[in-house]
Amino acid sequence: MGILNSLFGNKSVKIKDFQSRGAIIIDVRTVSEYSQSAIPGSKNMPLQTLNANIENIKKLNKPVITCCASGVRSGSAAALLKSNGIETLNGGGFMSLYKKLEL
Structure with missing residues (x-):
């Protein structure tokens, strides 16, 4: 480990x-x-529009995995969502995340 x-x-x-x-x-x-x-x-919600979508995301009542190109923006997004009471995981870069997913 x-x-x-x-x-x-x-x-x-x-x-x-x-x-x-x-x-x-x-x-x-x-x-x-x-x-x-x-x-x-996946759903595309550019980081700069995420705050405007918080209530819609909450209504889905599901956990959220965020991703971006490298993990930096998705980290900011995850922090924003968590601060609004949404269970969130920063998935990091989308290519790395894709390899970990069971699709």
Whole structure:
């Protein structure tokens, strides 16, 4: 077990748990980035528009996995969602997340 896993837990296990509970994947990249390549079934909500969508996300009553290109924007998105009472996991970069998903 790596030092990061011992500090933060195994992200793959958390992702599978979230998926088993019907998690929504929110990709916070720009529309242009998302249109070039994205995880099938993910929702595109660019980071700058996320705050305006908080109430709609809450109504879905599902956990959320955020992703972006590298994990920086999705980290900001996850923090914003968590601060609004939404169970959220920063999935990091979408390509890395895609490899961990069971689609």
